[in-house]
Amino acid sequence: MPHPxxxxxxxxxxxxxxxxxxxxxxxxxEHDIGNDRTFAGLVGPEASGGEPGAIPxxxxxxxxxxxxxxxxxxxxxxxxxxxxGIAFDVDRDSxxxxxxxxxxxxxxxxxxxxxxxxTLIVTVPGEPSYREGIGVHSLTPWLxxxxx
Numbered sequence: 001m002p003h004p005x006x007x008x009x010x011x012x013x014x015x016x017x018x019x020x021x022x023x024x025x026x027x028x029x030e031h032d033i034g035n036d037r038t039f040a041g042l043v044g045p046e047a048s049g050g051e052p053g054a055i056p057x058x059x060x061x062x063x064x065x066x067x068x069x070x071x072x073x074x075x076x077x078x079x080x081x082x083x084x085g086i087a088f089d090v091d092r093d094s095x096x097x098x099x100x101x102x103x104x105x106x107x108x109x110x111x112x113x114x115x116x117x118x119t120l121i122v123t124v125p126g127e128p129s130y131r132e133g134i135g136v137h138s139l140t141p142w143l144x145x146x147x148x
Contacts, residue, residue, distance in 0.1 A: 003093040009057040009073045012092050016061060016071060019096045023103040025063045032058045067142045069102060071095060083107070084140045086120045086132050097124050109134070109147045118147075 006012040013029065020027045034055055061071040072080045077092045083102055090098050101107065106123040120143065122130040134143065 003097055006092050006095075009059055009075070012073055012079070012095060013059050013061065015096045016099060019099050019103075020063055023100075025065055025103065028062045028064075030060045032056075032060075067102065067107075068140075069099065071099070083120065083122070084143050085138060086134050086143075088122070088130050088132055090130065094124065094127065097127070098122060098130065101125070107146055109139075109143050111147050 004015070006015055013031075017027050017029075056075040058075055059071075059073045061073070063069045067084045068082075069084075070082045072082075073092070073095075074080075079090050079092050079095050081088045081090045081095060081098055088098070101122050101124045106125075108121055108123075110119045110121055111117070118134050118139065120132050120134050124130065139147075
């Protein structure tokens with residue numbers, strides 16, 4: 001099932017806040033708006049979607065509770081979601097579903113003994129799983145509790 005299109009940073013922030021509210025999470029948001037505040041303003045007019053007069057808008061969202069989650073929304077539809085210190089590149093339209101999967105505990109850590117490796121896997125229904133490697137020494141208690 002396709003996700004609703006989130007054309008702007010503000011629409012993404014509102015959708016993310018709605019998911020956080022459903023899971024009882026408090027959101028702390030910082031907004032960087034305008035060419036003088038965002039990195040995107042340094043790379044030219046195409047940074048604001050190519051539209052004359054469009055203002056670049058980036059946001060950093062932090063959520064309370066475990067797991068520790070932050071979402072960084074950039075002007076170019078780029079989003080980095082960090083779960084317990086592990087960064088994932090997620091499509092802007094998929095971020096609400098990704099967070100819903102994390103907070104619904106559709107997450108596990110795959111551990112191999114040889115060669116030694118650990119991978120954090122987030123299973124978003126209807127999408128391929130998101131996978132990121134984590135160092136053995138980076139295991140937090142929350143991550144360690146999800147080892148399979």
